[in-house]
Amino acid sequence: MKALRDVFGDTLVSLGWSNPNVVVLDADLANSTKADKFAMAYPERFLQMGIAEQNFVGVAVGLASLGFVPWLSTFTVFFTHRAIDPIRMLVAQTHANVKIGAAYSGLLTGLTGKTHQDVQDIAIMRAMPEMTVLAPADAIEGEAMIRWATDFQGPVYLRLARDASPNLFDEKYSFALGKTYLLREGADVLIISTGPQSGRCLKAAELLQGEGISAGVLHVPSIKPVNKEEIVSAAEKAKLVVTVEEHTIYAGLGGLVAEILSEASPRKVVRFGIEDRWGESAPNDYLLDLFQVSPPRLVERIKKLVR
């Protein structure tokens, strides 16, 4: 179990050694995002761009056109809200080879409150043509995605949680773009999730077993592109589909699943996540309970649905 921000810093250091084109651009948060590990290892390829997130997106586009592989690093909210126009016009519209390392995604941002919590980023980025959108569940998947994205030609948005989450995968894991991962089979309900929330859903499924409910868990790390057939096929085997995300229920993972199933295999999809409101400053467990996506709350809510 390792925090995704440490995975980010350590993997970039490893990639920096094997790929001289990797550069990291920081917006003055490197000690939080752990991009500072790269700064220590390769000071000449660590580019401090100051508290100016729009500009650093443009600089990365210039560097990418010269063959560099720029990793941008700051908090999620500053990418998807402050710098979204250069991401749209300069990165996505030109298919620039720029990698967006979105740290502190979702609700669990270390007591920073609603100003720094980004619960809309999946919705925004999946509506962005030419963008690849990824959300790793654990350290192993996170490292695999960072390595994959560095080799991939084109823009990638990587949604990274701040803190550690239990490992769902082992060293045999291999990342494939679009692929979904069935973490657990279950006949009564299929829980579909993404990012570290998938681990919390797996825990809920284990607890549900004790309540006599057979719950499956499908992890969707590739928000875009995604293998639609795998989602349809898994949904068709369950009596009920529930999506869970640490994100607004509008146009995020729940929206994605509902869009797919409504066309390919219409059925009821219940979306758990953040409804039409902002977050607040609080410890992680408090927030997960507040928004009813912690394992105990999920157990209660799913029991009500199934019975």
Place this chain on the structure above:
Amino acid sequence: MSNEHDYKELEAHARKARWLAISTVAGSGAGHVGGPFSAMDILVALYFKVMNIKPEEPGWPDRDRFILSKGHSSIGLYSVMALRGFLPVEELKTFDKGNSRLQGHPDVTKLPGLDTSTGSLGQGLSVGLGFALGARMRGQKFHTFVMLGDGELQEGMAWEALHIAPRYKLGNLTAILDWNGLQQFGWVLAVNEQHRGDRRDPWSGVDLRGVFEKLGWRCIEINGHDFSQVVPALESVKASGDSDQPSMIIAHTTKGKGVHFTEGKHEWHSKVATKEELRIIAKELGIEEAVA
């Protein structure tokens, strides 16, 4: 390096390019005129005299880079690139017509020879900063030029790049401010002003040169329509590419420059010339085939 004969040639290119731009906009039924005309002489000097480029090999890695940050002046850039051989002059007719390489705003994914996409204002200098920084890291010797509009400088993102470029000591980066003094709608009327087109320059009273210099830019002020000032200024910043200061050429220009009834008129920001106006324009620019 330059002489009067060169300037006469450049002036002829600029007249031709102005004709191509305004007649193309007339053919498409929409487009900008004022901004392309204020930028035109600088564009001609860059593409015909100053920049190290190969129209037959637009992706040549060592080419000088140019970014038209004020992307709505695209037709000015396309006209100059056509005359320089990056695309057939005939192709200008496709501007804005659908399935064209000539989009309303420059699209790097469509037209070889462009170095990035622009349109949403205030973003070009950041990409130029990336080119210049990358060139330094790679040991490449090309120069990066970015043309900014004065209205565009109201965008906050432009100031992010303006304060960061000097920190990286990028002498291989030049910004060119096309200071034509007019923007699309403008600010509240001042005393004694009757029409929007009479309005003061939005930056009037602001010592932009002083601001740029305090941020660390080397500034040169020129008349952006006088090739005997434009060309030496561009050649001088290019020659100082190894220096530790980015350059800012502050070009005083006139919106709509080149045709007497478009000069300084805000309504020509984007306007389509009538057939009669085109006849007068062709004559004034000395475009014989069009007059005949």
